[in-house]
Amino acid sequence: MEEMRQVLGMSIERKNENGLSNSLKERVWEVSKKIWKIAFPTIIAEVSQFGTPVLKLSFRFSFCVLLMASFFTIQKYLQGQLKNSIIGWLSTGSFLIHVLLSWVFANKLHWGIPGAMSAIVIGSWLVVFGEFVYIFGGWCPKTWRGFTWAAFSDLFPIIRLSISSGLMLCLELWYNAIVILLAGYTKNAAVAISAVSICLNIIAWEFMLCLGFLISSSVRISNELGKGDAEAANFAAKVIACTSICIRVFFCALYQIFGDKIGHSFTNDDKVVEYTAELWFLLSLSIAFSVYKINISGVAIGAGRQKLVAYVNIFCFYLVGIPIGLLLGYVLHLKINGIWMGMQLGVILQSLVLGYITWTTDWSE
Known part of the structure; x- marks a missing residue:
């Protein structure tokens, strides 16, 4: 009799585990x-x-x-x-x-x-x-029943949130533009600028793809928080983070395989192609972390934390990334590779900080 109870208990436990597993998958x-x-x-x-x-x-x-x-x-x-x-x-x-x-x-x-x-x-x-x-x-x-004066109520908080969002995105876009500016002061600047421009063009296309996830993340999180479902917002944030990891692994593997051939799609200049091939590892690293940071930024936007992200961007990009890039590029004479390596350290730091903030957020508040 005791053995039967144990067997039934084990089967019920397995059933519960399978039910939880299926529920999680669903x-x-x-x-x-x-x-x-x-x-x-x-x-x-x-x-x-x-x-x-x-x-x-x-x-x-x-x-x-x-x-x-x-x-x-x-x-x-x-x-x-x-x-x-x-x-x-x-x-x-x-x-x-x-x-x-x-x-x-x-x-x-x-x-x-x-x-x-x-x-x-x-x-x-x-x-x-x-x-x-x-x-x-x-x-x-x-949601639309014509023009009314109600559209102007509580307008100041919306303007303040919009300014924070714009500043957050501009700080990221300007950060990439600075790479071009600094590349102009290296030796053989014309080739360096051309190679970096090709890499940033690829990053821009990838940014257009990931911007869809940024908006999707912000809408998903804000909708769940708007309904007062903190647990659903927390779960959605974790799914978004895992999705971004899968996407960045895919893009990173893609550029690891075809990285040395990318330059031929943009130019026939052998020097530019060769210089671009030297940057393929940094490009794949940039792609990997940009996918992650864009998705995490979307979660922050959905939670109304644009101002916090703007401060994080200022610290990681302009107080850490650029000074280290200048040090590696001009003092240690690593040229454009050093500049980009320093700036990628800023991106990695930003991803880690935003990831920590997202993972430790008390969504019930």
């Missing part, structure tokens, strides 16, 4: 689906809009600010309601129209660069107008 799967449901359309949108920053080369800066502000504000508004499919479809459509107009303006009408820039402008504004039509047309009945 929870991870559900959270992952929600993350990708936001991330994938956003990735399409960001990649299709990748050319918009070059508008400032030939159009007024205020025009660019208006375009980017309109695009990101409306996109965030729709993503907060999980209206992600419309973003993906509009971005895909605008990208196809952009390609068609670029071919017509540049090749058929021979308008050159002004024609190509005009195609970018038209394609970019089509997304904004399409999202406006979607909102004003009644497809967001729970």
Whole structure:
């Protein structure tokens, strides 16, 4: 009789373990689906809009600010309601129209660069107008009921949060731009700048992909906290962290395999290709940690910690990374490799600090 009880107890225990295991798998799967449901359309949108920053080369800066502000504000508004499919479809459509107009303006009408820039402008504004039509047309009945003075209530906290978010992202973008600036003071500067530009171009494309996860992370965390479900927010943050690790392992392996061949995709200059091949390890390291830090930054945004992340960026990037990069590059004569190594130390430190903050956060508060 006692043996039967032991057997039944063991079977019940195994059943409970399997039930917990299945429950964990189901929870991870559900959270992952929600993350990708936001991330994938956003990735399409960001990649299709990748050319918009070059508008400032030939159009007024205020025009660019208006375009980017309109695009990101409306996109965030729709993503907060999980209206992600419309973003993906509009971005895909605008990208196809952009390609068609670029071919017509540049090749058929021979308008050159002004024609190509005009195609970018038209394609970019089509997304904004399409999202406006979607909102004003009644497809967001729970959140849009027309213009009211209530839109101006509690405006100061929103402006303060927006400034913190902008500062946080600008500090990261300027950090990469400084690499180009410092490369101009090394020996054989033309080749060094070309090689670093190729690497930063690759990082920029990867950033467009990961920006989808940043927005997805922020929306997912803010929605869970908005519902008052701290445990779900904590679990989502851990799933996001694990997802970012898988993504960075994939990209890191990809660049480890094809790193020495990347330069041929951008130039036929053998010196630039050779210099780029020397930087492939640092490039793969940059890719690995940039994926992680972008996802963790998204979690911080969702928790309303933009100001804290901005302070972390200032300390890690500008008080640690750049001074060490200058020391390695110019004092120890490691040139661009030393500059980039120092700046990567700043990125690694930032990833560790944000990871620690995220992992030790009391989400119930």
